[in-house]
Amino acid sequence: MPYPVYYATCAEKLPDHIANSCADSMEHGRVRSVALVHTSYLDALKLDPEDPTNWLAGIDEKLIIIIPETTGTYDGGTPVDGPGYGDLETSLAGYRHVIAYKDPNFKANCEFYNVIKHSRSWVPAIRLETQTLLFDKPAVIIPKAPVTEDLNADVVFDVELRISQPDIPCPFDTPADIFIPFAYV
Amino acid sequence: MNFLDHITDRLNDRLIGLFPCERRQAFGVVKLIRLNGDKSAKPKTVPGAYQIGTKNVNTYIIDDRFSVNSYFRLTSMSARRVPGGYGDENGRIVLTHNIALILCANMEDVGLRDDEIALAIQFGFPDRLSPDQYPSRDFYSIVFNVNTIQVAAEQIFREEFTNVDFFLGPEHALLKVNFTVESTMNKKCFQSLCNTEKV
Numbered sequence: 001m002p003y004p005v006y007y008a009t010c011a012e013k014l015p016d017h018i019a020n021s022c023a024d025s026m027e028h029g030r031v032r033s034v035a036l037v038h039t040s041y042l043d044a045l046k047l048d049p050e051d052p053t054n055w056l057a058g059i060d061e062k063l064i065i066i067i068p069e070t071t072g073t074y075d076g077g078t079p080v081d082g083p084g085y086g087d088l089e090t091s092l093a094g095y096r097h098v099i100a101y102k103d104p105n106f107k108a109n110c111e112f113y114n115v116i117k118h119s120r121s122w123v124p125a126i127r128l129e130t131q132t133l134l135f136d137k138p139a140v141i142i143p144k145a146p147v148t149e150d151l152n153a154d155v156v157f158d159v160e161l162r163i164s165q166p167d168i169p170c171p172f173d174t175p176a177d178i179f180i181p182f183a184y185v
Numbered sequence: 186m187n188f189l190d191h192i193t194d195r196l197n198d199r200l201i202g203l204f205p206c207e208r209r210q211a212f213g214v215v216k217l218i219r220l221n222g223d224k225s226a227k228p229k230t231v232p233g234a235y236q237i238g239t240k241n242v243n244t245y246i247i248d249d250r251f252s253v254n255s256y257f258r259l260t261s262m263s264a265r266r267v268p269g270g271y272g273d274e275n276g277r278i279v280l281t282h283n284i285a286l287i288l289c290a291n292m293e294d295v296g297l298r299d300d301e302i303a304l305a306i307q308f309g310f311p312d313r314l315s316p317d318q319y320p321s322r323d324f325y326s327i328v329f330n331v332n333t334i335q336v337a338a339e340q341i342f343r344e345e346f347t348n349v350d351f352f353l354g355p356e357h358a359l360l361k362v363n364f365t366v367e368s369t370m371n372k373k374c375f376q377s378l379c380n381t382e383k384v
Contacts, residue, residue: 032272069272104271129273151313152326152369181272 027171031072031101033127033179034161036116038063039138042123049125049134052175059178065122068181072101074126074133077168094166097135099126103157106145113143113157124161127179131171139163189214189282191320192327192366193257195311196286203309204295206252212245214257214284217345220244230347232256232287246349249357252294258285258345260363267369277325279369286362287345289353299358303334306362325369335361 035055037045041063045054058064075098082093103109116122122141125134139161147155193213200211218233233244247254261283266276290302297305314327335341338359342351345361353359 069274071269071271102271152328154325179272 027131028129029073030128031070031074031099031126032129034067034070034072034099034101034103035125035127035132035179036065036067036122036139036141037125037134039121039123042136046134049132050173050175052178055175055178066179067101067103068179070101070103072099072126074099080164094164095168097163097165097169099124099139099161099163101126101159101161102154103159104154106155106157109157110145113141113159117141117143124163127174128171130174132174133169133171135163135165135169136167137163137165188320188368189257189259189284192282192314195314195318196257197255199309199311200253200255200288200306203305204253204290206294208251208253208294210248210251210254212256214259215245216258217347218242218244227348229349231349232258232345247289247353247359249289249291249353251291253288253290255286255288258287259283260285274371277369278372279367282366282368284364284366286364287341287360288362289357289359291356292358293356297358299336299338299360302358303336303360303362306360307331307334310362310364323370323372325371326367327369328367329364330367331362331364333363335363 037058041058041061045058045064048054055064059066077095077097079095080093081090084090119141120138122138123135124139125132140163142160142162144158145155146158190213197211197213201209212234215232215234217230218235220229220231222228231244231246233242235242245256259282263281263283265279265281267279268276270276286306288302288306290297290299292298292302295302310331311329313329319327336358338353338357339351341359341361342349342353
């Protein structure tokens with residue numbers, strides 16, 4: 001009597017791939033704004049991240065911090081390899097994501113960055129041209145403020161956010177009037 | 186206050202320090218104005234300023250009763266973008282104003298020859314304004330550079346005054362200092378084109 005062979009198959013729910021050659025389907029670069037969302041508010045925000053009222057409620061409760069004007073990069077995620085089985089040499093275990101941004105408001109935010117760098121409770125979101133990416137896991141926040149010899153160079157906060165999560169964050173339309181700087185007074 | 190008036194006021198303060206003569210006449214920015222005057226004579230072109238509102242024209246003839254006369258003339262302005270910026274800002278704007286400072290000095294009164302006056306201006310000219318001297322909060326930097334200093338008095342006189350007899354004596358030095366003002370600014374922060382008062 002042959003031994004029974006157990007087959008385990010995973011049902012794939014693969015969405016359709018969309019191809020669009022129109023120019024307005026392109027998104028352009030620079031991490032233009034950063035938001036830090038407290039882990040206690042993340043689920044509420046994820047219910048509808050395109051709705052500005054969700055954001056405003058979090059901002060009012062100081063569970064969302066908006067840094068409206070930044071310049072920076074997101075590395076897209078560095079893959080973390082896991083063990084492979086069968087014919088696969090390795091498997092994809094997850095990603096390490098790094099966001100590096102510059103905050104030009106150096107003079108006023110030393111205390112802010114000195115306190116928040118100890119916290120593990122803030123999940124980042126980054127605004128691109130028209131889209132926003134909201135991560136799932138909290139970041140390690142590493143600020144520094146380098147000074148160069150150039151008289152004309154800005155002294156800014158150079159901040160690195162490191163996140164470990166398995167998925168690449170998916171873009172959604174940036175909610176209106178959330179990432180604007182306060183009125184110039 | 187007009188941006189160029191603000192700049193020339195700061196420069197005039199520096200020039201007063203360089204040439205602390207009692208009899209001193211220092212003007213801001215002027216332009217060359219054609220005076221038609223008497224029909225029998227050729228029209229003259231002289232430095233002057235048109236007053237918006239009153240529509241008066243003030244002319245600035247070099248007055249040899251003063252030990253030092255000076256005025257500024259804007260010759261051109263250009264702009265370029267530099268990479269960088271924050272948020273949606275597509276780089277910062279750098280404005281370059283090309284300005285000529287025309288200075289006439291009585292060498293006896295100031296105690297310097299024309300080449301020595303040129304050196305004094307070259308070394309005494311400020312490199313940049315400090316942030317507390319900016320006209321408003323919209324500026325990241327304001328930097329000066331002296332490019333050339335002309336000391337040929339008759340040539341400068343002919344460039345500034347047309348159909349005016351050369352009346353300066355050998356005791357007068359007439360110099361033209363060509364310099365640039367490079368201002369790096371945040372266009373978005375400007376409240377209004379007409380208002381550059383500090384908030």
